[in-house]
Amino acid sequence: MADRNNQQPTFGTGDYPNGQPPTFGSDHPNNQPSSTSNSQQTVQAAKKRPPYNGPTKKLVIAFDIGTTFSGVSYAILEPDQVPQILGVTQFPGQEHVGGDSKIPSVILYDNYGNVLAVGAEADTDMYPDLLENSETQRAEWFKLHLRPPHLDNEHRSDINKIPPLPKYKTAIDVFGDLLAYLFVATKDYIQQRQGRDLWYSVEDNIDYVLSHPNGWEGKQQAEMRQAAISAGLVRNDEDATKRVSFVTEGEASLHFCMGKIPNALLNKGNEGVIVIDCGGGTIDISSYKHLSGMLFQEIAPVECLFQGSIFVTHRAREYLTNYLSGTKFGSKEDIDIMAKAFDKTTKPSFKTVSKTYYVRFGRSADNDPSNGIRSGSVKMEGPDIARFFDPAVDGIVKAIKAQSTNSPVPIKTVFLVGGFATSDYLYKTLEGRLSTGGIQILRPDAYLNKAVAEGSVSFYLDHYVTTRIAKYTYGIKVNADFDPDNSEHRRRERHAFVGADGTRRLPGSFSPILTKGTEVAETKEFRHSYNYTYTEQEYKNFRPARFSLRRYRGHKRQVPDWVDEDPDNFDRMCKITAKASLFRGQMTPHYKGSKKYYELKFDVVLLFGFTELKAQIAWKENGKEIYGPAAVSYDLD
16 A cells, blocks of 8 residues: 555535634633632532633523424623523423423424424414414424434434424424524523613624534534524524534533532542433433543543434334224324323333323223223333333443443443433333442433533533544545555556556545544644645646545444445545635646646644534645645535
8 A cells, every 4th residue: 555645635626615613712711721729629510610701791592402392591691700501491382481491392384384383382282273274284303304314224213203394394494493483582581581781782792502412413513504594593604603513412411410410520530421311312322531620531432322202102102003903092193192192191200110001092981991991091001111111221221331341441420311311210220220330320400301401501611521532433535656566456456547747546545534432632633644736737727625524434443445345334524625725836846757747735634622523724835834724514405
């Protein structure tokens, strides 16, 4: 194999978005050195947060768009004041309000795509007049339509059962409509409680944090950013890159736990902790080790399971459909009512397999004793209900064991957060399954279903995680110098071509830049040197340099040297583009006989340590290294 420093990336052309991924400016509190001593580590995290040192008042809003429910938290940043995290605890149309307040992630559209109702106002039980419109289209579980396709194959689940999107609507459209609704509700909430003057003082200086499952990546972040633009939160791509940032639900949950039970996280010595966000659609598993002060490092690749609480209800629906098939109570309408009642009452109250449960669905006159139906309720035995939970329990236990195996330190504590974590059966069953390994499971004494929204604001303010673990291997598909003594090269010789410099080359070699399992600090650069040769005509027509960053998701112990060795597990993650003006001065002329060609040498520099990928191009100029911007773009559906 030729020296990879002499390999050539495969370039393409095309447009790319302006701007770079967002960075926190000098006014971000975390950019200031901490004066906290080790003796103060048991103090509540909120008390250790430094005062905001920005020049003007600012507002941070975190939107947690969940599969089944959504919530909002925010913080008002005032110069020299310690920020406090607050929650939006009342939304239009709610029957009950309070500290755990969230709205259903549901939107009703008419047949033309116009929004009819959102959240609690889309509940047809509370607003039966909505049923009068026979052309109403319901959007729910739409967040899961954004999922990366490869996760379907990596995790077995009932993900193929999610409802289709409304006609003429994409997942980005629906996501944007819900963001717009939540923004207006948040604006009204803040104005009603803190005054219009406060809102007017910050409305032109708002940053947003959007949370997403651990398995979501750059493409999904780009789609969510487009939704923020369509919702009117920001004006355009450039504005969005500056003001919209992202955090995984696992990392947001760690920040939430730090605000509630810091002692349990900070006093673990040489031990790791696992934080599990049990949501409606996904279960996100993340492992961390306490470093010092208030800082943590990720110690194992994160996991994302499609085993949230909606799939428990889905399995109950399938059970009832099969059980009552052919009976007078087996209609779709009756099953829908039963499934809804199971979701609302039976699922959250289920605790033990030794009891019999009854799901209310009809009138007291509805009876069919031979099929377990009495007085409008259908009987369900505890062992049957337990089987609806089994895939989630099994998936969590398997993930915890995998995280423990990959962890460099012993895991002794697991934190459960999220709406599904309120299930006593889930908690007790996990406790029993994991107790033999000496692992204790804790649930923070707070509103567990608000963990991600509150933790997302804390992520923005506190930034506790400084090191993450690469889940995959990332690199670039390149052209390698042909080596006739290399058997792999000879096997591919029919694909060889002659470059502008007269050198024979082979396409399809993979050049890793970051390998799976590597510790990735936020400020650590991952880079590789490349060169490219151009004919004189190509030099005259030189356009932006654009190449694809590829990801290897396979399980081979060693990453293949060639993409064709495992083509199904190499996929294109994004495009990285640099302006032509950065390169023209660096392209030096050479001659191959009488033929003139140009050579370009540069480094691709990637930063993986943030919650978003950043890229730069570097080159030498008069012996000095120069950095230039490179845009990261994704093919959006």
